[in-house]
Amino acid sequence: MAGLDALPKSFQEIILRLQAYWAAQGCAALQPYDMEVGAGTFHPATTLRALGPKPWAAAYVQPSRRPTDGRYGENPNRLQHYYQYQVIIKPSPPDLQDLYLGSLEAIGIDMGLHDIRFVEDDWESPTLGAWGLGWEVWCDGMEVSQFTYFQQVGGHDCKPVSGELTYGLERLAMYVLGVDHVMDMPYNDPDAPIPLSYGDVFRQAEEEYSRYNFDIADTERLLRHFEDAEAECAAILAAPAQDPKTGKHIVMAQPAYDQAIKASHIFNLLDARGVISVTERQAYIGRVRALARACADAFLETEAGGARGSGEEPGA
C-alpha cells in the first residue's frame, strides 16, 4: 500500500489505516452500530460477542455520545459526540500487546522515538455489569488507548477471555497530526480540492447538541422513553422462544439489547440535564444493568452465544 510509511495527513487516514491494519490481522472490519451509545463497548459485536465460547475477532469505528461532555464545540478536546476505534478478539491472542503496538506504528507512531507505557487501569462498566483488567496505554505521557482483558460481561464470566482495545480517535489523531484544537484537525486530505477540517464537519453539530442536551431535551418525555425501552426489553425477552409463524426457536437477544442500549443513552441524557440525584443515579444504573444482564442471559441461549443449533428446541 503506497504511502503507509509516510505520516498520515488527516483524521480519516488514521481511521483507514487502523481499519486496514486490523483487517490484515484477520479481524472482521465491521461498521458502526446504528444506535446512540456511550462507548464502543456497547456495540453488540463487543458486549454480546464477548459472551459464550465462540471465537470472534472484529474491529470497527463507533460514534460515541457523552452528553455531559458537550462544550458547544469550543473546548479543544471535549466533545459530546466523538469516535472510538474498537478491536475485540476472543480468545485474546498471546501477542495482543505486540499486535496493538503494530497498530500504533501503522498510524505513524515511531516506536524508536516514542515512549509507550502500559499503566494499570482496570475497566468497569456498571451499566453493563462488566469488568476487566488491563491498562491505559500512554504515548509520551498521553493516554492513547484502553487495553482490557474482559473478565465478566452482563454478570457472566468470560470464558474464553476477550481482549479489547479502545482508541480515542480524536485525541490520538490530534497527537499524531500535531493539532492543538480538535476543530482545527484536517478531516480529509488538506490538499484535497475541498479540504475539510473536523470543525467544518462537526462544530455546528456540537453546538446544536450541546444546547439540546443541556437545556432543551424534554426530561419528562425522556423519562417515559426510558420506561418504554425498559418495558419493551422485558416484553421481547418474555416472548416464547418458539416462533409460531416459522416454527423455529428464536430467542431475540439483539432486539432486546437494542432497548437496553436505548435506556442507557436516555439515562445519559437525563444525567446531562441534571435531573438525576445522587441516590437516584445508582438506582437508574441498576435498572440499565438489569436489562443488560437479561440480554446477556438471552444471548447465551442463542447459537452465536454458543447454545446448540438454531431452529430447534435446545437439547433436541
Place this chain on the structure above:
Amino acid sequence: MAELLIELLSEEIPARMQARAADDLKRLVTEGLIEAGLTYADARAFATPRRLALVMGDVPAASPDLVEERKGPKVGAPDKAIEGFCRGAGVAREALEVRETPKGAVYFARIERKGRPAEEIVAEVLEATIRSFPWPKSMRWGAGSLRWVRPLHSILCILSDETGARVVPLEIDGISASDTTRGHRFMAPASFKVTGYADYAARLARARVVLDAEERAETIRAAAENLAFSQGLELVEDRGLLAEVAGLVEYPVVLMGEIAGEFAALPPEVLQTSMREHQKFFSLREADSGRITRFITVANRETADHGATILAGNQKVLFARLSDARFFWENDLRVARGEKMAPWLAALENVTFHNRLGSQGDLIRRMAALAGELAPACGADAPRAEEAARIAKADLASEMVYEFPELQGIMGRYYALEAGFDADTAAVARDHYAPRGPSDAAPQAPLSRAVALAEKLDLLAGFWSIDEKPTGSKDPFALRRAALGVIRIILENGLRLSLRRFIESQLMRFEIALAPQDDSAHLDALRQIVREIARHGVFGAAYRATLAALGRTHRDDSPLGRLNARIPALGQDLMGFIHDRLKVDLRAEGMRHDVIDACLAMPDSDDLTLLAARARALGEFLATDDGENLLQGYRRASNILAQAEAADGVEYSFGADAKYAEAAEEKALFAALQTAEAQIAVALGAEDFPAAMQAIARLRAPIDAFFDAVQINTDNQITRRNRLNLLAEIRKICLGVADLSRLEG
C-alpha cells in the same frame, strides 16, 4: 550445591503491586522448599514492570533421607487398631518393632522417607506458588484457566552448579519452564539463554533491563537531582512517586522539561499535584521562592533524538492539563474574590456528609458551634473560631478540589485569603484537618487548634450517635485517626480541658439533628440542654436544670427522659475509645500499662494533659527508691485495712484523731501526716505530681516505725478504730495521686 534462579515474565504488572509480589514470591518458594526438606543460603527477589525474579544459593541436589519413628498401639491391642496404624504409617505389620516401655510392650513403626531430587521439589513448589499467588487482583486470559496479575508469558527456572545449568521440568497451562528470557520490550526484545544468576543479571543489563527496583529508583533520584542542580533548582521529594515510577520502567531515562510561564501564577501545590497525579512528573522548585518552574519525567527508553520527541509530547500533555488547572483556579478565584465563597457554602448545604448525619452544611454549623465552645481552652477568641470554622470547608465545593480532592484545605487557605480573611483565619482552612497522619504536625495556632479539635470531636460524636463505631480492622470513617488527632492536638499543645463536657455537648447537637424536626417543644428542650452544658460544664447538671425549668421533676420513658442515661453512656464509651488510643500511644513511649490504668481511674482523666502528666510522673517516680517507698507504704496500710474492713464489715473512713494516739511512733505518724497533707494539697493544687509523690514517699519511715512499734489490733476498740482510721487517711492521701491499687508487682 546449586543455585536456583526463577523468573516469571508477564505483561505489565501494576507498579503498586510489584514490591509485595517480589516478597510473596520469595516467601512462598522458600517456605515451600524448607517444608520439603531443602535448604538454601541466601534468597533475593526482584520485580520490574514485566518480571518477578528470585535467586537462591546453596540448594542441595536432593532433600535428605529421613527416618521417622512413630509409636503405635500396645502389643495385644485389637487387630483393627494395629492394621489401621500400619496403614497410616505405610509399613507392613511384619516391619513393626516391639519395644518395652513403662506402660508395657508397644509397637513402633520405622518410616523411612527417601530424599527427593531438588528439581522435583522446586517444580512442585513453584507450580503451587504460581497457582496460589496472592495477587490483590488477578485475571484469566485467552482460553486458559490460570490466573495471574496479567497474562504470564514465560517461566525461567534453572538449577545451576559447576557442571552447568539444568532447566527444572515444569509446565503450567501450556507454559514450559526454560532457561530463556527476553530483554527490554522495545530496546532489546530478543530472547536469550542464561546459565545462572550472574549471567542473567549481566545479560539483562545489556538488554536494557535494570532488575533491582532500588537501583532504578536511585538512578532516577540521582539523575533528577543532577538535572535540578544544573538549573539551580531543587527536587521536591516524593518517595511514593519515586517508588511508583521505578515500577513503571525497566530502563529509566530521566528527562527535564520546562513549565510554560503562563502557569507561574498557579499555587505550587496545584502544579505539583496536577503533575504527579496525571503524569507522574516530579517537580523542581526554586529554593528561595518555592515556585515550581520545571519538571522531571522518566521515560522507559533511550531514543536517537535523546528524548526530544518524548519530552515534547509530555510537555504538550502538561500544557493541556495545566490549562485545565488554570481554568479551575481562575473560576474559583472569581467566586472567592467576588462573592466571598458564598456560593460554595450554599452548595455544601446540598452535599451529603453522611446519609444519617446530614449535609456538609450541617457539619459546618455543628463544627462552628463546638469550635466556639472550645476556643477559650485553646487560647482563641470564640467568635473568630466560629467564623474560621464556617469557612474552613468552603473549598470542598470549588472546582479545583473537585478535580484534586487531595488539595482540600490547601486551596481553602488560598481562597480564604483571596476572599479577604486574615492569615490566621485562612490558615484554619488548611490546618483544621491536621494531623492527617503520624508524620503530620498537630496544629499550633490557637484558632486552628480549636477548629481542628472541633472537626475531630464532631466526627467521633456523630458516628457514636448512630452507633457506627470502628470494629476490628473496619474503620471506614477513620475514627481511630480522629481520636489520635484529638489526643495529639491536646497533648502537643498542653491544652487543658475536660473533654467529656465537649463530647457531651456535641452528642447533644447530634440528638438535635437526629430528632424529629417537627417536635419543636422537644427540640427547644434539647437546645436548652446544650446551652446549660456551656454554663454548668457538665451534662448531668445541665439536664437537671433543663428538666426543672420545664417543670418536669422525674425522668420518664420519653425521648427527653431517655437522654439521662443515653448521653452519659455514649460520652463514657467515646471517652473510653479516646483513652484506649492514648494508652496505645503512651505504651509506645514505653510506659507500663498498670501505671496508665492507675491514672485513668482518677476522676479528672478526661483532662488528657493532666492525665499524661500524672502518668509520666508516676512512671518516673515508681522507678526510683522513693517510688518504691510510696508503693510499699501504701500497700502496707491498705492491706491491713482491707483485712480489717473485711473482718469487721465496715469501711474505715471516719477520720482519725491524734488525741487517741498512744505510742510515740503513732504520734509521730500523725504529725508527719499533717505535714504531708498540707504539702500534698499544695502540690496537687499546682498539679506538681512529682512533689506530691515525694511528700507521700516521705511518710514511709514514720509508717514503718509505726508498724514496727504499734499493734493495730488491740483490745481497746477505740484505739484500734482510731489506728485503722489513721491507715485509711494514708490510703486516701495515696489515692489522691493515682489509683495505686491498680499497680502490679
